[in-house]
Amino acid sequence: MVGKEKPSYVLAANAGSSSLKLQLFKITPDNDALIPHLVIKSSISNLSSPPTIFKFKNHDKEGHDVESQELNDVASGIEAFEFFISYLKKDRSGVDSGLVDKITHICHRVVHGGEVGEKGPLVVNESVLKQLEEVISLAPLHNGPADRILKAALKSFPKATNIAFFDSSFHNSLPDFIKAYPIDQKIAKERKLRKYGFHGLSYCWIVKNVARFLEKDPSEISIIALHLGSGASMCAIKNGESYDTSMGLTPLEGLPGGSRSGTMDPSLVFHYSSRPADSDKVSSVELSHAERIMNLSSGFKALTGTSDFSKILATDPPTRESDLAINLFLDRILGFFGSYWLKLNGGRGCVDAVVFAGGIGESSAAFREMIVKGLDGLNGGFDGIDSEKNQEGGDGRAVVYSIGDGIGRSRLLVCETNEELEMVKECLEDKGLW
Numbered sequence: 001m002v003g004k005e006k007p008s009y010v011l012a013a014n015a016g017s018s019s020l021k022l023q024l025f026k027i028t029p030d031n032d033a034l035i036p037h038l039v040i041k042s043s044i045s046n047l048s049s050p051p052t053i054f055k056f057k058n059h060d061k062e063g064h065d066v067e068s069q070e071l072n073d074v075a076s077g078i079e080a081f082e083f084f085i086s087y088l089k090k091d092r093s094g095v096d097s098g099l100v101d102k103i104t105h106i107c108h109r110v111v112h113g114g115e116v117g118e119k120g121p122l123v124v125n126e127s128v129l130k131q132l133e134e135v136i137s138l139a140p141l142h143n144g145p146a147d148r149i150l151k152a153a154l155k156s157f158p159k160a161t162n163i164a165f166f167d168s169s170f171h172n173s174l175p176d177f178i179k180a181y182p183i184d185q186k187i188a189k190e191r192k193l194r195k196y197g198f199h200g201l202s203y204c205w206i207v208k209n210v211a212r213f214l215e216k217d218p219s220e221i222s223i224i225a226l227h228l229g230s231g232a233s234m235c236a237i238k239n240g241e242s243y244d245t246s247m248g249l250t251p252l253e254g255l256p257g258g259s260r261s262g263t264m265d266p267s268l269v270f271h272y273s274s275r276p277a278d279s280d281k282v283s284s285v286e287l288s289h290a291e292r293i294m295n296l297s298s299g300f301k302a303l304t305g306t307s308d309f310s311k312i313l314a315t316d317p318p319t320r321e322s323d324l325a326i327n328l329f330l331d332r333i334l335g336f337f338g339s340y341w342l343k344l345n346g347g348r349g350c351v352d353a354v355v356f357a358g359g360i361g362e363s364s365a366a367f368r369e370m371i372v373k374g375l376d377g378l379n380g381g382f383d384g385i386d387s388e389k390n391q392e393g394g395d396g397r398a399v400v401y402s403i404g405d406g407i408g409r410s411r412l413l414v415c416e417t418n419e420e421l422e423m424v425k426e427c428l429e430d431k432g433l434w
């Protein structure tokens with residue numbers, strides 16, 4: 001039901017391509033504001049490289065954490081969601097019985113918003129669901145699972161307000177000449193064939209938190225942000241807004257990912273395969289055979305046998321395959337880097353910071369160092385890397401921290417991104433959603 005209740009318990013569900021991440025918050029009022037307090041943080045990851053791993057932390061009660069448990073029967077986003085909800089109801093979760101029924105709002109990350117997502121978050125009803133169904137095939141690894149989770153949540157939580165937050169909304173600011181593909185513009189318009197861009201909830205979080213770290217207004221910062229996770233993208237952010245981003249009509253364009261090819265010669269697809277559609281067990285949507293291969297069994301998985309980048313980096317001694325994957329990824333990242341550097345005017349101080357985020361960007365000091373080495377050629381006045389700070393990583397409390405030596409004019413930063421909390425904060429601030 002829409003607009004009925006003030007948020008008191010809010011669940012956030014983030015269906016990524018290889019994981020489902022969940023956070024549950026208790027909401028308390030503070031004067032005019034509503035403050036979220038984290039109660040549960042959980043993830044079900046490695047959905048694309050089994051065994052699936054379950055993590056669970058109860059921030060309210062000690063003794064109920066699950067560090068890392070292998071799950072045998074959970075292989076998709078919807079199975080992960082159902083597993084999590086039933087786990088919440090079990091004694092061993094440490095959650096008070098009845099709490100699940102107190103959930104008033106559920107925030108869902110929906111990667112592709114199509115046209116309906118242009119305006120920002122939406123309370124989900126039949127009409128929104130229908131419009132979202134039309135773009136499922138434009139983000140097959142994400143929107144299919146999110147659609148199934150949304151429908152399951154509507155059924156299991158009939159009293160809660162379900163809100164869809166779109167990754168693509170952040171990129172509405174892309175200029176027309178960057179949004180457009182060089183094809184017949186009449187057809188492009190009719191079929192809505194343009195660059196949308198994704199990881200927008202993460203970039204939104206990054207802009208706000210990096211601005212706070214730099215003690216500037218979000219509208220004053222220009223950065224090159226790298227969200228490197230199972231899906232990887234980069235974003236040129238000018239005055240707080242998306243100016244260009246590497247993903248496109250679908251999350252397949254741009255950088256390679258765990259199981260995604262990223263950009264290739266468009267003709268490669270026709271030379272690779274012209275076999276008919278077959279069913280897709282993972283996302284339950286129809287993909288042409290070639291599109292399925294480019295999304296599900298390309299990228300690092302095709303080059304090395306695993307989509308888990310931490311395993312590729314840890315291959316010791318390195319193999320021809322692990323070297324190829326790492327160097328190819330670096331090459332594509334540097335390609336976008338050079339391009340975005342120029343697009344943001346180039347020269348010393350044209351960006352306030354280079355920001356690393358996502359599973360790989362936040363966790364791999366070694367890969368960050370390789371990228372920063374590659375930036376030397378730009379001679380653009382970046383901080384050099386402070387190896388010690390880079391190796392140390394964050395202290396678990398700071399959302400943004402520096403890994404640079406403080407000499408350059410553009411900082412080197414890591415931002416612990418938090419798409420779940422980004423949605424919840426927006427939900428609490430936007431009374432129109434409840």
Ligand SMILES: Nc1ncnc2c1ncn2[C@@H]1O[C@H](COP(=O)(O)OP(=O)(O)O)[C@@H](O)[C@H]1O
Nearest residue numbers: 016018019229230231308309310359360363364
């Ligand atoms: N310590 C690490 N070093 C390198 N890569 C890591 C590390 N920890 C996690 N990763 C990688 O991060 C990726 C998952 O990132 P994440 O942003 O959580 O993905 P998603 O949201 O798409 O499920 C996986 O490829 C994983 O191997």
Ligand SMILES: CC(=O)OP(=O)(O)O
Nearest residue numbers: 016017198229231251
């Ligand atoms: C858009 C995208 O690729 O998201 P994720 O990295 O979470 O799979």
Ligand SMILES: [Mg+2]
Nearest residue numbers: 016017229230
């Ligand atoms: Mg993700």
